[in-house]
């Protein structure tokens with residue numbers, strides 16, 4: 001059970017699921033084809049677009065096919081898609097601004113898409129850089145086209161117009177993105193806080209709240225589906241003496257070493273946590289009561305063999321209960337607690353389940369042969 005604190009870095013990069021990517025490629029291929037056929041049927045298709053549309057549509061379809069083959073290289077395909085869209089939109093708009101091609105063109109109105117698509121396909125940092133490159137290229141290409149047959153003032157006027165519109169796109173997108181990133185940070189922090197609220201700060205294993213949650217769930221599964229569980233309450237023997245002899249700090253270290261040692265012995269179907277003080281609980285979902293008893297004995301022996309600092313030695317007492325012998329969780333806890341008490345009072349360093357506790361009582365009650 002590796003249930004220790006983990007501090008994962010905040011991931012602010014939106015991940016586009018492959019299905020969304022493919023859907024966008026289909027959308028791109030369909031919309032380019034639609035605009036292509038509109039331009040052809042209305043007779044406004046330019047020689048540039050007549051060549052560019054089929055190239056773009058083929059590129060989207062090839063990328064779509066590749067997305068099924070190069071599943072690990074999707075980021076590269078995202079970039080290729082972005083480069084296709086941006087490359088087309090800038091070049092067509094600049095081309096239509098050349099005087100000899102100076103027929104009516106609505107291609108500039110599409111330039112804003114370059115910024116939207118950047119944030120859609122690339123991670124935040126790359127998108128930021130890509131939009132700046134795209135912005136500069138857009139202005140440069142349009143200026144180069146316009147200056148050939150217009151005055152400097154006219155060329156600058158059109159370029160400034162495009163620049164303002166494009167800056168508005170970038171600013172609005174940046175604001176939306178910032179709001180979304182802030183929202184994500186808050187959400188991830190809330191998740192991290194909730195995680196931390198389930199761990200004990202000293203031993204870094206699960207805490208009482210977490211144990212209660214897990215035991216509740218186990219008890220419900222037992223009642224609904226018949227999935228068995230056992231409870232092991234573990235108490236370190238004479239722990240007060242450790243504190244008294246070696247100090248509270250050493251006592252803390254013993255608790256940490258003890259928690260680490262036990263964690264290493266447990267498997268995924270055993271849930272381990274600190275109930276409070278020097279008392280710990282294991283919720284085990286092993287089927288057989290015999291196996292759980294053996295596990296408890298193994299843990300007791302492991303703790304007995306632990307090499308602690310300053311030649312300290314510790315032992316533990318374990319009280320057990322099984323779901324079958326209780327009608328609810330509270331009763332299961334009471335039985336385990338009762339058995340722990342019996343383990344303590346029969347000399348400590350013992351594992352006690354209800355059977356063992358009853359046997360012990362019987363022996364005690366038997367009249368001694370005289």
Ligand SMILES: Nc1nc2c(ncn2[C@@H]2O[C@H](COP(=O)(O)OP(=O)(O)OP(=O)(O)O)[C@@H](O)[C@H]2O)c(=O)[nH]1
Nearest residue numbers: 235236237238239240241243248249251252277278
């Ligand atoms: N160092 C340290 N000590 C703790 C912590 N929590 C509880 N304790 C100590 O654990 C000791 C528990 O003492 P008792 O309840 O008398 O039990 P015990 O000495 O272990 O004796 P038995 O349980 O009867 O075997 C107390 O001295 C507490 O101060 C902790 O987080 N750190």
